[in-house]
Amino acid sequence: MSSALCDQFGIDFPLFAFSHCRDVVAAVTNAGGFGVLGATAYSPSQLDRELAWIDDAVGGKPYGVDLIVPAKFEGKGEKLSGSDLAARIPQSYRDLVDDLLRAHDIEPEPERRIGGASLSGNTGRELLDVALTHPVKLIANALGVPPDYMIEAGKERGIPVAALVGAKEHAVKQVAAGVDLIVAQGTEAGGHCGEVSTLVVVPEVLEAIDGAVPVLAAGGIVTGRQMAGMVAMGAAGAWTGSVWLTTEEAETAPHTVAKMLAASSRDTVRSAGRTGKPSRQLKSEWTDAWLPSAEGHQPLPLPLQSMLCEPVIRRVDVLAAQGHQGAQALATYFVGQGVGLMNKVKPAREVVREFIEDYLAAADRLSNSLPG
Amino acid sequence: MSSALCDQFGIDFPLFAFSHCRDVVAAVTNAGGFGVLGATAYSPSQLDRELAWIDDAVGGKPYGVDLIVPAKFEGKGEKLSGSDLAARIPQSYRDLVDDLLRAHDIEPEPERRIGGASLSGNTGRELLDVALTHPVKLIANALGVPPDYMIEAGKERGIPVAALVGAKEHAVKQVAAGVDLIVAQGTEAGGHCGEVSTLVVVPEVLEAIDGAVPVLAAGGIVTGRQMAGMVAMGAAGAWTGSVWLTTEEAETAPHTVAKMLAASSRDTVRSAGRTGKPSRQLKSEWTDAWLPSAEGHQPLPLPLQSMLCEPVIRRVDVLAAQGHQGAQALATYFVGQGVGLMNKVKPAREVVREFIEDYLAAADRLSNSLPG
Numbered sequence: 237m238s239s240a241l242c243d244q245f246g247i248d249f250p251l252f253a254f255s256h257c258r259d260v261v262a263a264v265t266n267a268g269g270f271g272v273l274g275a276t277a278y279s280p281s282q283l284d285r286e287l288a289w290i291d292d293a294v295g296g297k298p299y300g301v302d303l304i305v306p307a308k309f310e311g312k313g314e315k316l317s318g319s320d321l322a323a324r325i326p327q328s329y330r331d332l333v334d335d336l337l338r339a340h341d342i343e344p345e346p347e348r349r350i351g352g353a354s355l356s357g358n359t360g361r362e363l364l365d366v367a368l369t370h371p372v373k374l375i376a377n378a379l380g381v382p383p384d385y386m387i388e389a390g391k392e393r394g395i396p397v398a399a400l401v402g403a404k405e406h407a408v409k410q411v412a413a414g415v416d417l418i419v420a421q422g423t424e425a426g427g428h429c430g431e432v433s434t435l436v437v438v439p440e441v442l443e444a445i446d447g448a449v450p451v452l453a454a455g456g457i458v459t460g461r462q463m464a465g466m467v468a469m470g471a472a473g474a475w476t477g478s479v480w481l482t483t484e485e486a487e488t489a490p491h492t493v494a495k496m497l498a499a500s501s502r503d504t505v506r507s508a509g510r511t512g513k514p515s516r517q518l519k520s521e522w523t524d525a526w527l528p529s530a531e532g533h534q535p536l537p538l539p540l541q542s543m544l545c546e547p548v549i550r551r552v553d554v555l556a557a558q559g560h561q562g563a564q565a566l567a568t569y570f571v572g573q574g575v576g577l578m579n580k581v582k583p584a585r586e587v588v589r590e591f592i593e594d595y596l597a598a599a600d601r602l603s604n605s606l607p608g
Numbered sequence: 609m610s611s612a613l614c615d616q617f618g619i620d621f622p623l624f625a626f627s628h629c630r631d632v633v634a635a636v637t638n639a640g641g642f643g644v645l646g647a648t649a650y651s652p653s654q655l656d657r658e659l660a661w662i663d664d665a666v667g668g669k670p671y672g673v674d675l676i677v678p679a680k681f682e683g684k685g686e687k688l689s690g691s692d693l694a695a696r697i698p699q700s701y702r703d704l705v706d707d708l709l710r711a712h713d714i715e716p717e718p719e720r721r722i723g724g725a726s727l728s729g730n731t732g733r734e735l736l737d738v739a740l741t742h743p744v745k746l747i748a749n750a751l752g753v754p755p756d757y758m759i760e761a762g763k764e765r766g767i768p769v770a771a772l773v774g775a776k777e778h779a780v781k782q783v784a785a786g787v788d789l790i791v792a793q794g795t796e797a798g799g800h801c802g803e804v805s806t807l808v809v810v811p812e813v814l815e816a817i818d819g820a821v822p823v824l825a826a827g828g829i830v831t832g833r834q835m836a837g838m839v840a841m842g843a844a845g846a847w848t849g850s851v852w853l854t855t856e857e858a859e860t861a862p863h864t865v866a867k868m869l870a871a872s873s874r875d876t877v878r879s880a881g882r883t884g885k886p887s888r889q890l891k892s893e894w895t896d897a898w899l900p901s902a903e904g905h906q907p908l909p910l911p912l913q914s915m916l917c918e919p920v921i922r923r924v925d926v927l928a929a930q931g932h933q934g935a936q937a938l939a940t941y942f943v944g945q946g947v948g949l950m951n952k953v954k955p956a957r958e959v960v961r962e963f964i965e966d967y968l969a970a971a972d973r974l975s976n977s978l979p980g
Contacts, residue, residue, distance in 0.1 A: 238979050403874060404948070423795075424805040432873040433796040433805040435837070436828040436945040440873055443949070456808040465807070465837030468974040501804040501812055502775060528900055573808045576776070577815070599978055602840040602971050607610050 241450050241472040244396075245270055245373060246298050250473025251463065251591055252419075252452060253584070254302055254376075258286045259485035262293035263584035268592075272300040272376060276359075280366045287370040300374025300398075301367045304428075305360035306513075307380030309538040318543075322350040325536065325544050332533055333548055336525050340562030342555060351546035361385060374398055376419070379428055379513070380406075387414045400454065400475075402430020402437065404444035411448045418445065419475045422455030426478045426572035428515045429455065429506060434466070442470045458574035460594030467595075468602060478572040483584040489557050492518075492569045493581065501576030510549070510568070512541035518575075520568040522549065613822050613844040616768075617642055617745060618670050622845025623835065623963055624791075624824060625956070626674055626748075630658045631857035634665035635956035640964075644672040644748060652734045659742040672746025672770075673739045676800075677732035678885075679752030681910040690915075694722040697908065697916050704905055705920055708897050712934030714927060723918035733757060746770055748791070751800055751885070753778075759786045772826065772847075774802020774809065776816035783820045790817065791847045794827030798850045798944035800887045801827065801878060806838070814842045830946035832966030839967075840974060850944040855956040861929050864890075864941045865953065873948030882921070882940070884913035890947075892940040894921065 241250045248268035255261055261271030273290065275283050283301075290299055311321055334344040352359075364386060367375065375382075375390055376398040390397035396416035401407045407418050420441040422434025430437070434455035442451055453466035454475035463474040481488045482496050495518060505519045509526025512535045517523060526535055535541045555563035582590075613622050620640035627633055633643030645662065647655050655673075662671055683693055706716040724731075736758060739747065747754075747762055748770040762769035768788035773779045779790050792813040794806025802809070806827035814823055825838035826847035835846040853860045854868050867890060877891045881898025884907045889895060898907055907913045927935035954962075 237977050239977055404872070422805060422807065424808055430874075432945055432948070433794060433807065433828055435794065435806045435834055436796055436873045436948060439831060439833060440948050456805050459811060461811060461841045462807055464974055465840045467977050468837045468840050468970040469833045470970075470973060500776070501808050502802075573804055576804070576808060576812050596978070598840040598842075599974050601842060602836055602974055605609050605611055605839050606968070606971055 239472060249588070249592055249595075250452070250467075251588060252300075252473060252475045253480055254475065254477040255480045255486065257480070257485060257487050258290050258293075260480045260483060260584050261299055262290050263483075263485055264480075264588055265290075265294045265297045265299045267585045267588035269588050270298060270300065270374070272302050272374060274378075275301045275363050275367065276304045276378075278363065280359075280362045283363055283366045284369070287367065287372070291370055296371070298373035300376060301363075301372050302376040302378055303360050303363055303367075303386070304378045305380075305383055305386065306538050307383075310536075310540050318350070318352065321540065322543060325350070325540050329533070329536060329544055332525075333544060336522070336566070337548070337552075340521065340566050342552070342560070342562055342566075345551070349547040351543040364389060368393065368395075374417070376400070381410055381413045382415065390416065398452075400428075401441065403432060404437070404440040407441040407445050407451075411445050415449065417450055417452065419452045419454050420471070421475070423506060424456035424501075424516070424573035425454055426504070426516050426575075427570040428511070428513055429572075430514075438466060438471055439469055456572055456574045458572075458577045460591035460596075461598040462574075463591060464595045464598035464602075478574050479578060479587060480584060481569070481571060482578050482581050483587055484581060485584050488569070489553060491556050491564065491567070492553070495567070496569070496571060496575050497579055497581070499571075499575045499578075501573040504571060504573055504575060508535040508541070510535075510542065510545055510570075512536050512538045515570060516572055517568045517570045520566055522552070522566045522568050611844060621960070621964055621967075622824070622839075623960060624672075624845060624847045625852055626847065626849040627852045627858065629852070629857060629859050630662050630665070632852045632855055632956050633671055634662050635855075635857050636852075636960055637662075637666045637669045637671045639957045639960035641960050642670060642672065642746070644674050644746065646750075647673045647735050647739065648676045648731075648750075650735065652731075652738045655735055655738045656741070659739065659744070663742055668743070670745035672748060673735075673744050674748040674750055675732050675735055675739075675758070676750045677752075677755050677758065678910050679755075682908075682912050690722070690724065693912065694915060697722070697912050701905070701908060701916055704897075705916060708894070708938070709920065709924075712893065712938050714924070714932070714934055714938075717923070721919040723915040736761060740765065740767075746789070748772070753782055753785045754787065762788065770824075772800075773813065775804060776809070776812040779813040779817050779823075783817050787821065789822055789824065791824045791826050792843075793847070794825075795878060796828035796873075796888070796945035797826055798876070798888050798947075799942040800883070800885055801944075802886075810838060810843055811841055828944050828946045830944075830949045832963035832968075833970040835963060836967045836970035836974075850946050851950060851959060852956060853941070853943060854950050854953050855959055856953060857956050860941070861925060863928050863936065863939070864925070867939070868941070868943060868947050869951055869953070871943075871947045871950075873945040876943060876945055876947060880907040880913070882914065882917055882942075884908050884910045887942060888944055889940045889942045892938055894924070894938045894940050 251269035253264040256274040264271040398417035450472035452475040453471035458479040556567040623641040625636040628646040636643040770789035772791040822844035824847040825843035830851040928939040
């Protein structure tokens, strides 16, 4: 494709692929797209190893990293340790999780594990420092306005900083804060997402920021035809995540892949029950337990909800993989509504190739609709 | 535009405009699109008058009618009168509405009015018979599989029958039932809608029915660039509704138009609190009262919820127009997330013209993204 964005990033096709898996990142970059490693779950030394592996694999081709440094979180500015934060998780919530496990024939662990505060914003700076020792060509922040140090680091080194937004008001704030690339993400997206659909939020954001920076469309995009539709609307390209979860390179657990291949677009739910902020994931008895109903429970704020839930969800996942029925009913995974269109495991390179072919066919279709 | 659908319907541009207002229907048809009159709220004799007016206004150009004949509703097959149905509205629900009114400084009427059972499916046949005495070129059913008599009437007379669907499974059923045109409608649509976004449900439906009948895209579409995006994806055109509510011809109340012009895409909510089935509308203290929360109340099934609510909502609307503050806080209106892009009152003809221009610009954008 020919576009200012392709020139800026040195890529052939403006398909941005978010993944927690280095193999996917490298495969997409090597196929002419742009891989972005989700870095939040890594420790600084792990991240360093992952990025070194990618550097070797892509031979100078461009890739980026995605951090989640929320603008608002419990304990912000209080310099709390992980155990200080853990102390803020009420006993009633711990009991609730235990009851939910027992109801699914899973005995709670005698010593409760509380997860790391990676969504507290406290670890972002260290991870960024590690990333900057590698030739990253994009720094993305997936939740809220990036902290000043991130924007400054990008400006100093000439590395564009991207931010994900779910509403036009947020896009305007992000541009004012100095962000170089907006990812306008619809409610159909996997993971954290807003309420507005991609088809509406993309033109709203484009109108609101009026060309100040390029806009990538995100949310529900798992095919080239959808990407082409978004480029017709004025997006500079697509930001994707879910579609890579069922690639050969992904480290998604086999039972999760099976669930995703079988899922229709109606098998996801937007719920705050995993991290404390609304995020889209596979519907399960875990997500049911956090629905806003008479029996439901208001999730805790970032990062407390994920500190409470992540270790349990990971344990559930291990049991589910072993065939435990209660665990399989509870198991969930971040994924968007596009899961309804994900029906086959493929190599990531093949997904990129199909995106390009499908994009070209879509452009033909639109062109053929014109008279003469 | 050149397309099989344009040839089939004798139109220049495959923009279908649903409206309750005959002036909008005629204006869109006369501007080269296809107007569709929402007929459900009319009595048979009223509908006859409206269609006669349209016949005069369009001089043989094509238009259609849209009925809402639900496949499932309370009392189906029981041959109940309106008052039999009304007796099934529990006293606690009547009290709840009265309490909500009093909390907004509105005294409930001494004699409660209960609305007509237009969503019971009982009046659809009569309305259809009236429509068939006019040269309608499309019969649409907005909720569920059309009844056999509707599909048979269409086949006998060579009039295509369209159905709105919010999920691919429903599209497959509709095609099997003999429907000629599928409107795949996303969750961002105004009025009754499913859970899946337009960007996902359109390709899902296209894939599921594999060319058996043409598919129009619906939900959130208020601009030509969005329509172009959908055509690039394989849709045969667009089905729209919300965008006509703020045209000069629409009979939308001035305070409602003002609310819509000011609204962002985040000011709507999908709620069953108006008809008993989930529908998208402006957020208000009315819709808040029916949220699924500890204080919320499970809405009644079709048609009971609308029989209970419609007369009250209409009265609230009259009071709101007079400047009553409590009524303004309660007032709501069916509209989609596209409301965030509706910022100016325009003639309907002008909206069609802008759609065409914007569509052409979008086609250029996509074409220019290709190499060479």
